[in-house]
Amino acid sequence: MSTSSERRAELVAGAVTGHLDEAEQAELDALVRDDPSVALEIEELRAVSERIGALGAWEEPLPSSAVGAPRRRRTLIAAAAALVAGVGLGTAGTLVVQQTGDEPARTATTGPPGTLGVAEPVRFEPATGAPAAAAEVRAEVIPHTWGTEAVLDVEGLAVGETYDVRFLDAEGSPVSAGAFLGSAVEIHCSLNAAVLREDVVTLQIVGPDGELVRSADLPTVAG
Amino acid sequence: MSDLDLAEAHRLHAGELLGFAVNALRDRGAAEECVQDTFTRAWQARATYDATRASLRTWLFAIARNAVVDHLRVRERRQRRAAAAAAEAGLEARVVPLHRAPESAVVEDRLELAWALAQLSPAHRRVVVAVRLEGLTYDALSARDGVPVATLRTRMYHALRALRALLEPEGEQ
Numbered sequence: 403m404s405t406s407s408e409r410r411a412e413l414v415a416g417a418v419t420g421h422l423d424e425a426e427q428a429e430l431d432a433l434v435r436d437d438p439s440v441a442l443e444i445e446e447l448r449a450v451s452e453r454i455g456a457l458g459a460w461e462e463p464l465p466s467s468a469v470g471a472p473r474r475r476r477t478l479i480a481a482a483a484a485l486v487a488g489v490g491l492g493t494a495g496t497l498v499v500q501q502t503g504d505e506p507a508r509t510a511t512t513g514p515p516g517t518l519g520v521a522e523p524v525r526f527e528p529a530t531g532a533p534a535a536a537a538e539v540r541a542e543v544i545p546h547t548w549g550t551e552a553v554l555d556v557e558g559l560a561v562g563e564t565y566d567v568r569f570l571d572a573e574g575s576p577v578s579a580g581a582f583l584g585s586a587v588e589i590h591c592s593l594n595a596a597v598l599r600e601d602v603v604t605l606q607i608v609g610p611d612g613e614l615v616r617s618a619d620l621p622t623v624a625g
Numbered sequence: 626m627s628d629l630d631l632a633e634a635h636r637l638h639a640g641e642l643l644g645f646a647v648n649a650l651r652d653r654g655a656a657e658e659c660v661q662d663t664f665t666r667a668w669q670a671r672a673t674y675d676a677t678r679a680s681l682r683t684w685l686f687a688i689a690r691n692a693v694v695d696h697l698r699v700r701e702r703r704q705r706r707a708a709a710a711a712a713e714a715g716l717e718a719r720v721v722p723l724h725r726a727p728e729s730a731v732v733e734d735r736l737e738l739a740w741a742l743a744q745l746s747p748a749h750r751r752v753v754v755a756v757r758l759e760g761l762t763y764d765a766l767s768a769r770d771g772v773p774v775a776t777l778r779t780r781m782y783h784a785l786r787a788l789r790a791l792l793e794p795e796g797e798q
Contacts, residue, residue: 411782412775418785419756421763421778447785450792451757457738460754463643521747523770540748555746590682590746592637 414440418447516599516623518545521553524605526618534559534615539607543620545599552579552605553592559584563610567593570604577602599623629671634681635664642689645743649693649736659696663689682744690740697732741791749784752777 413430416422422430434440513520524541537558544551552567559565563584568576579595595602600623607615639660646656666688667674674684742750751770755761756777763774763781770777 408775408779412778415778415781415785416763419763419781421756446789447782450785450789453734453792454738454742454753454757454788456734457648457742457758460742460750460758461644461647462750462754463640463647523772525771540746542747553747555748587680588746590637 410440414444414447417444418451514624515621516545518547520544522621524552524618524620526616529616534609534613537615539616541605541616541618543599543605545623546594549594549596550579550599550602551592551594554582554589554607556582556584556589556591559615560610561586565610565615566608568606568608569595569597569602570606571597571601572603576606629667629674629681631664631668631671634667634685638682638685639664641743642685645686645689645739646693648739648743650696655696655700659689659692662692662696666692686740686744690736693736697736737792741788744791745784745787749780749787752780753784753788756781 410433413422413426413433416426417430430440515522521542521544524543526539526541529535529537529539537556539557539559540555542553544553550569552569554567556565561584564581565584566581567579569579570576577595577597580593582589582591582593602620603622604617604619606617609615642660642663643656646659647653650656650659663685667685670688674681679687742753745753752766755766755769756763761769763777766772766777767774
């Protein structure tokens with residue numbers, strides 16, 4: 403029986419971190435008998451995993467925290483953003499300055515849905531339409547005072563095609579957060595919609611022919 | 626200027642560069658200065674950026690690494706001067722080394738690990754941090770994040786492979 407690449411990956415990861423149960427260990431042993439390179443890979447990845455342990459801890463700064471420090475520092479960084487944007491700030495540069503100006507210094511890293519600056523994992527409904535169903539799409543939404551940000555990790559969508567990202571409000575009206583192009587490499591992008599988190603109920607990614615690539619209902623924000 | 630949009634790059638990548646700097650330096654203020662320095666250097670070196678050789682993100686991470694190393698060197702030199710001044714004043718017994726030069730094996734290793742981990746996607750990094758640094762099981766992480774165990778393990782696998790590639794010395798990739 404051949405083992406799918408996904409199952410192989412699960413078994414290798416479980417072995418590397420020491421989380422296989424008895425049945426899984428037997429499954430892995432059989433896999434190693436068929437393909438000795440699996441044992442080598444486990445050994446190599448275990449070395450990486452153990453090395454990472456030397457970090458001890460990891461601090462995950464808020465996505466906008468590079469411009470989220472006290473106002474004096476934010477002003478300096480906004481000035482740097484102005485510098486890199488050139489003499490006339492474009493839309494993105496303007497956005498940076500707006501981000502720095504209207505939000506208080508924040509230190510929150512967790513909180514219920516709707517907490518400013520706190521990323522909420524998005525749970526997409528299972529996709530059915532091929533070939534987009536085969537793509538891997540992960541997302542988080544981040545509430546801001548100026549709107550709602552969608553942070554996407556995408557792999558496997560059609561290269562060069564345009565995908566729209568939008569939020570729906572309670573009446574089902576769409577508010578665009580922008581668009582991205584399918585790429586041959588993993589995409590990490592951040593898109594913003596001018597609508598407050600408490601006013602949106604759904605996040606959608608729509609393909610070039612209007613097909614729904616992914617959709618997720620977002621948790622209701624407590625009033 | 627080339628077609629490099631550094632304002633957009635700042636919007637997309639400043640957060641993850643800060644993640645690298647914060648975890649390499651363990652000093653939030655210094656990390657923010659390094660991120661600012663990174664974009665200033667990128668602006669100054671924009672003519673040398675070649676999109677056919679590296680992605681903008683990879684290029685920025687390389688610049689950020691240099692910025693953090695330079696910061697560590699300056700910090701270490703400042704401390705040595707302070708220690709020398711204190712010694713002259715007869716206060717050597719009270720001088721406690723706070724920072725080590727970037728060449729120190731411990732500092733260098735933390736810098737490299739932070740640099741690699743910061744370049745993972747948030748979803749991949751989240752599972753590595755939870756399982757390897759926070760000691761969670763996949764089951765516990767699944768309950769916390771609502772992500773199936775199989776997906777978490779697959780993410781761990783791809784994350785470790787990415788880390789292996791990032792941590793390999795140049796020439797061995």
